[in-house]
Amino acid sequence: MSSIDPKSLLPASIAARVSALTVKEGRAIAVIDAAGLGDSERAEIERAVTDILSARDEISQVHVAMTAERVQRRLIAVGSGKGGVGKSTLTANLAIALAGRGRKVGLVDADIYGPSQPVILGNQGSKPVARDEKLVPVESAFGIPVLSMGHLVEPGRALAWRGPMAGNALSQLVDAHWGDVDTLLVDLPPGTGDVQLTMLQRFKPIGAVLVSTPQDLALIDAARAGQLFDQAGVPVIGLVENMAGYACPHCGELSDPFGKGGVETAAARLDLPFLGRIPLDLAIREGSDRGKPPAADEGALGSPFHEIAAKVDAWIGENS
Numbered sequence: 313m314s315s316i317d318p319k320s321l322l323p324a325s326i327a328a329r330v331s332a333l334t335v336k337e338g339r340a341i342a343v344i345d346a347a348g349l350g351d352s353e354r355a356e357i358e359r360a361v362t363d364i365l366s367a368r369d370e371i372s373q374v375h376v377a378m379t380a381e382r383v384q385r386r387l388i389a390v391g392s393g394k395g396g397v398g399k400s401t402l403t404a405n406l407a408i409a410l411a412g413r414g415r416k417v418g419l420v421d422a423d424i425y426g427p428s429q430p431v432i433l434g435n436q437g438s439k440p441v442a443r444d445e446k447l448v449p450v451e452s453a454f455g456i457p458v459l460s461m462g463h464l465v466e467p468g469r470a471l472a473w474r475g476p477m478a479g480n481a482l483s484q485l486v487d488a489h490w491g492d493v494d495t496l497l498v499d500l501p502p503g504t505g506d507v508q509l510t511m512l513q514r515f516k517p518i519g520a521v522l523v524s525t526p527q528d529l530a531l532i533d534a535a536r537a538g539q540l541f542d543q544a545g546v547p548v549i550g551l552v553e554n555m556a557g558y559a560c561p562h563c564g565e566l567s568d569p570f571g572k573g574g575v576e577t578a579a580a581r582l583d584l585p586f587l588g589r590i591p592l593d594l595a596i597r598e599g600s601d602r603g604k605p606p607a608a609d610e611g612a613l614g615s616p617f618h619e620i621a622a623k624v625d626a627w628i629g630e631n632s
């Protein structure tokens with residue numbers, strides 16, 4: 313067996329990653345440090361090394377071994393006691409804002425009964441492919457890879473699924489080729505049933521963000537969701553109030569259709585941090601429907617999401 317200087321055969325950018333290159337009886341073995349590379353970069357390097365080495369007369373077979381420290385991937389769940397309170401809107405914008413703070417963020421749309429992330433992130437036409445029996449997340453225009461049931465089944469199909477089937481589907485979304493993603497946000501199905509509990513117990517998110525509108529009923533449900541996270545041993549990072557304070561698009565007058573400050577009061581009562589308030593604003597809904605989440609822009613509409621992301625980011629820093 314002979315050891316070969318990788319620089320003598322491979323381009324410098326690839327050679328820098330080769331920690332060993334040996335050839336024995338026509339069989340080349342290249343050991344490549346793949347730390348920090350995404351799935352597609354790894355595949356590209358593997359292909360290039362194989363092509364270059366196998367083109368040489370003295371080499372008849374090439375084996376490429378990738379070594380990398382396993383990415384420490386943490387899950388953050390975003391949950392709500394009931395549907396329609398803006399959980400998916402918050403998750404998408406939080407993902408974008410956290411990515412803007414330098415985290416490598418991916419998004420699992422675990423809301424299998426009403427997946428909305430493909431619309432919010434504007435990639436509903438995309439279909440994830442499977443590699444080695446695992447799904448490869450689809451890209452979005454915001455640098456956030458995402459896996460959603462909405463990419464896999466026709467709208468409404470998953471509605472008939474019962475617990476175990478839903479649980480298996482969710483496992484496939486989480487246990488996928490997430491590459492160098494270090495922070496995976498999970499948009500949970502609304503409510504506090506078995507699917508949510510199983511999901512939390514199986515994947516053990518390091519923390520959860522809870523979103524509610526200021527309405528009394530939503531708050532009662534949010535408190536119940538808080539208990540669910542407790543039961544699963546998942547710490548609640550904090551509560552977010554969504555759809556607070558409505559600015560009339562005609563006269564600009566501010567009103568509070570769902571009450572005001574209820575979530576902050578509830579957070580204090582439950583002894584949980586309050587992360588911030590997002591106003592009810594038609595432009596947020598319109599942006600979400602058009603695949604243009606407000607956090608992707610510099611404008612004022614996105615700033616509540618960025619402020620919440622700063623707190624979540626700090627919490628992650630302190631708790632990982």
Ligand SMILES: Nc1ncnc2c1ncn2[C@@H]1O[C@H](COP(=O)(O)OP(=O)(O)OP(=O)(O)O)[C@@H](O)[C@H]1O
Pocket residue numbers: 392394395396397398399400401402423426428501502554555556590591592593594595596597598600601
């Ligand atoms: N702050 C807001 N201002 C205006 N519209 C909003 C706001 N937050 C969410 N919406 C709109 O409310 C609707 C429900 O939001 P979203 O889908 O995020 O809720 P959800 O809690 O994830 O619901 P579900 O669990 O049913 O999927 C969407 O049309 C969304 O665009």
